[in-house]
Amino acid sequence: MSDTIEHTSRNPDDLLMEPDHYLLTPGPLTTAPQTRAAMMRDWGSWDQEFRDLTAELRGALLEIAGNTTVYDCIPMQGSGTFCVEAMLGSIVPHDSKVLVLVNGAYGQRIVKTLGYLGRACRVLDKGDFSPPRGAEVARILAEDAAITHVIVVHCETSSGILNPIEEIAAVTAAHGRKLLIDSMSAFGAVNLDIETLQYEAMVSSANKCIEGVPGFGFIIARKTAFEQAEGRSHSLSLDLHEQWRIMNTTGQWRFTPPTHVVAAFVEALRLYMAQGGQPARLERYTANRDTLVAGMRALGFETLLGEQWLSPIIVTFLTPGHELFDFRKFYDLMKEKGFIIYPGKLTLVDSFRIGCIGHFGPDVMKRVVAAAKESLAALDIPHAAPSAASLAARDAAALA
């Protein structure tokens, strides 16, 4: 693949618009100049032109999802967590029991949300980064007849693991339960085949793999699920049934939409389609990850996860064991060179993360690796190998 990204705009000023830093974080992330430029005008939320933007957005997302007849797409104001809460509070009946597959911070947040909502849940907790497997989910579903729904995080962004949602979807369907997916950080890049997965609902947001700016998320669910959600939500503003009903009758958002964010997102969607859609996005992010991982390994860094589980979204690296390594200093040195990296979120081993998503290609990733090399040199660290203790902790947890 080519290292550069095709722009639909041919404005030569684009070259001058390289960002002063790249966000190597899993959203907010680095956006295209055209996406940012789309925010330079004001929109009336009731105006037909803005309703057209909303309709285009919903149609394009359903097209990416792969089904426009049985499913519908509803955007919701707020960050991704607001949309997860809207989905759970609206789609999951009060007398349900949800099996939550947890292997990181976002799975834990779902459990916490269900607690706020007063829904019964059972938790399969795999620790910091081990994948929930189909066979163990099947055992729980066979023994616990009260479970009505299974929810899984597609890419658990806290470690970067890509969870095996196909095998989880298969056992969930085989046991006649409904599947919910937090695909926040994966939708648009990783394939989520709706016909195979047969999910009840899934959720993602504007500032992840479609490369928009933050301000809203969206729920793709069966039309029947939106319909049946009437009167169920605990929250006026997060009531998905009402948002769906009003959007489908008036073409408008129920309360003030983030107009500039929506305009930017539609521009990002047009770029996404022009660049080749999901396969092209996956290819670019995979190339970003492969360039990053190969380069960092050559400097001595080790990834938390084995090849099988590495996502093309974000990669966790173990902190170097050298006594002079200090993440804060490393972070500042990387930032001086134009790259914002991300702290780790693990309990067992010290780590940090580098995101592969955003408007850049492997040419930029090569510069990230060069910046890491220079930053290590500035700290007088000859080799980035982690300590024997953290390698042992990682390997023990992986075997557990």
Ligand SMILES: *Cc1c(COP(=O)(O)O)cnc(C)c1O
């Ligand atoms: C980003 C993300 C969320 C939502 O986080 P917000 O900070 O509320 O946008 C939820 N789940 C996953 C897996 C994510 O990556």
